[in-house]
Amino acid sequence: CVASGSKEPHCELVPVYLHSILKNHTAHACEGDTLIIDCPSRTSVAVLSAFYGRRVPNQYLCPSANPNTTCLSPSALRKVSRRCHGRANCSVQADTLTFGDPCFPGTRKHLRVSFTCGEEIIFRNTGTGEIILT
Numbered sequence: 001c002v003a004s005g006s007k008e009p010h011c012e013l014v015p016v017y018l019h020s021i022l023k024n025h026t027a028h029a030c031e032g033d034t035l036i037i038d039c040p041s042r043t044s045v046a047v048l049s050a051f052y053g054r055r056v057p058n059q060y061l062c063p064s065a066n067p068n069t070t071c072l073s074p075s076a077l078r079k080v081s082r083r084c085h086g087r088a089n090c091s092v093q094a095d096t097l098t099f100g101d102p103c104f105p106g107t108r109k110h111l112r113v114s115f116t117c118g119e120e121i122i123f124r125n126t127g128t129g130e131i132i133l134t
Contacts, residue, residue, distance in 0.1 A: 024048060024116050029094040030062035031109045038089040039117035045087055048114040050080035052099040054107055064108035071103035080113055 029035035037045055053072035054064060076099055084090035092098065094111035103109055 024114055026112060026114050028061065029092075029111045031094055031096075031111075033094050035092045035094055035111050035113060036089070037084055037091075037113065037115060041088075043088070043117040043119060045084045045090060046116050046118050047077070047081045047085045048116060050076040050114075051112045052076040052094065053102050053109050062108050062110040064106075066104055066107040069104055069107050071107065071109075073099040073102045075099065076111070080111075084113070084115070 025037075027035050027037055039045055051072060053076075054062075054066075054069050055072075056068050056070045079098060080092055083092050092111065092113070094109070096109075099109075099111075101109075
């Protein structure tokens with residue numbers, strides 16, 4: 001695979017595989033639902049960002065009685081990272097028991113996590129959301 005245009009069959013799969021594991025992904029869950037992240041075999045989750053709350057305008061994502069409200073949990077990244085970073089898969093409950101209630105009562109919240117899947121030897125589970133090369 002070293003030479004460009006190699007005729008070896010496995011060489012054609014390398015760019016597709018790398019694209020699938022290095023691509024950034026975003027997962028969503030409405031309040032009360034479970035967000036599930038599942039990376040391909042021999043890769044692990046690297047959490048890039050996490051948000052729990054409500055942003056304006058987002059009236060189509062998890063409709064709320066208070067659609068013009070902006071609120072967020074300051075601990076979302078830390079909590080999602082502790083559950084997911086460095087693991088092959090994980091699940092996080094999108095609820096106020098996990099993240100607290102950062103919004104006005106009656107506001108429907110959502111969880112959004114941006115992540116990538118990388119080789120297990122690249123990421124170490126630090127629980128801080130940081131990507132560490134090993």
